[in-house]
Amino acid sequence: MSEKWVTLAIRTYQRAQMIKAVLEQNGIETVIHNLNLENPEMAVGVRVRIKEDDLPQALSIVEDKEKAWEEETRKNEPPKGRNILIPIELTDQINEVCKYGFYFAKKINADVVFLHTYLSPAYTISSSYSTEINTYSLADTEMLRRIVRSNSADVENLTNLVNRWIETGEIPKVKFSFELREGVPEEEILSYCKKESPSLVVMGTRSRFQKDENLIGSVTAEVLEACKSPVMAISLGLKLLPEKIRRIAFLTNFDQKDLIAIDTAISFLNKDHLELVFIHATQKKESWDEVMLAGIKEYFANHYPNLKTEYALLDKEKNLEQIQPFLEASKIDLVALNTRKRSLFSRFFNLGIATRLLFNTDTPLLVMHL
Structure with a gap:
């Protein structure tokens, strides 16, 4: 032998x-x-x-x-799509995104997944047939050890913080987990969404007064433009609680898919107290636009009798920087829209409406790609 x-x-x-x-x-x-x-x-x-x-x-x-x-x-494993993804930087203020993410997770009976990405020293990977195996040849063991220790400590601290919020009733009790990935944040977020199809992605962003003029580098903007799943952007420091959302402004271009997108937005919220404001931007006021808006208003009045609906026409020639005063005057709590996914080339040379809204308003933004 x-x-x-x-x-x-x-x-x-x-x-x-x-x-x-x-x-x-x-x-x-x-x-x-x-x-x-x-x-x-x-x-x-x-x-x-x-x-x-x-x-x-x-x-x-x-x-x-x-x-x-x-x-x-x-x-x-939970069914695909039955989770709420919250991408985070472990040093960021996350109180607002947790409140929104956990609220929506409780409402649709989903789990919460926190996703954090980090950059590590260069290494080589040799993988075997099983997906569970990865062996690494480390170029800088000491540096990677510090990164692993730091991230592990941050995850433990955040876990304790979230559990404390649950115990005090600040956020609902929902099962949550962490996923750490090495890589570029926007790439890893989009990769996760492509594979797991979360029901919703909740991301934080700075207020419009703090946002960099160079929009290309914004992780939230990149995800808004390219993610297949619905994405909600929350300004850090937002005082409005998700359960208090009442008035939704939906930007429509009279696309048939807008009706599906509005249904999706309504499904996340309290249907009994919602008020929908349908907004269409036009270069000049035309009677046909009002007819279309009135038709959408009537459709949702019939399908959701408890909803209050109204519509408004905005001047397309006016810069989007003027939208925040309109939202404040109309007491809008959430802006929602359906927009097409755009290629990297078009995103680089021509900012989409979702990105322009992100950088010109502090109102929570819900973007869908249907």
């Missing part, structure tokens, strides 16, 4: 322990070796080693067992 030891698999330490227990139940001697002997606390995977003669039997056992484990994991 051969005494040669071979590596059966590389797994996380927890999964490796599970495999070891199963193999030993079947009489297969198994050992676990750390990949990073110099810095074992930094290892992201360990080797599961067995004797070469046991390899055929062990492969069959592990393959069957891991299929069963993966199936069980999928059963316990």
Whole structure:
């Protein structure tokens, strides 16, 4: 019998322990070796080693067992789209986005996922067949260790803060989790949304007086323009509570999909007390525009009898900087609109209405791409 030891698999330490227990139940001697002997606390995977003669039997056992484990994991996962995504910088003020994110999660029976991205030193990745395995060759172990420790401490602090808000009733009790990703924030947010299709993305943004004139660098603006899921932008320091939202301004261009978008917006809010203001921007006042707005108003009056509806025409020639006074005079709590996804080229050379609104108003903004 051969005494040669071979590596059966590389797994996380927890999964490796599970495999070891199963193999030993079947009489297969198994050992676990750390990949990073110099810095074992930094290892992201360990080797599961067995004797070469046991390899055929062990492969069959592990393959069957891991299929069963993966199936069980999928059963316990919430349905796709049944979560509210809150992208965060762990040093940012997040009270407002938490209030909105947790409120909407409670309303639609969803979980909350906090997503934080960070940049780490350069490293190389070598991946095996299993999606659970990633082994890293670190260029700067000490720097990465500091990043991991810092992010872990920040996550723990934020977890305690959120739990305290739940205990005091400041936000509703909702299941929440954290996801840390290495990469560029807007790219990782859009990647998550493409894969998981969250019901809503809630993001914070500065007030219009604090926003940089160079709009290209705004993470929130990039996500607003390109995300498939509905995105709500909340100005930090906003005093309005989500349950107090009453008057919604919906910007319409008389597209048929606007009706679906308005339904989506209404689904997140308290339908019994809403007031909808349909807004259309035009170069000159035409009777046909008023006919179309009156038709939309009548449609929603029939489908949502408890809603109060009205409409307004705005001068398209006026700069969007003038919209905030109108919103304040009309006591608008939320601006909603449906807009097409735009290519990177068009976003670079021609700012979309969602981005222009973001940088010219402090009113919460809900953007959909239908």
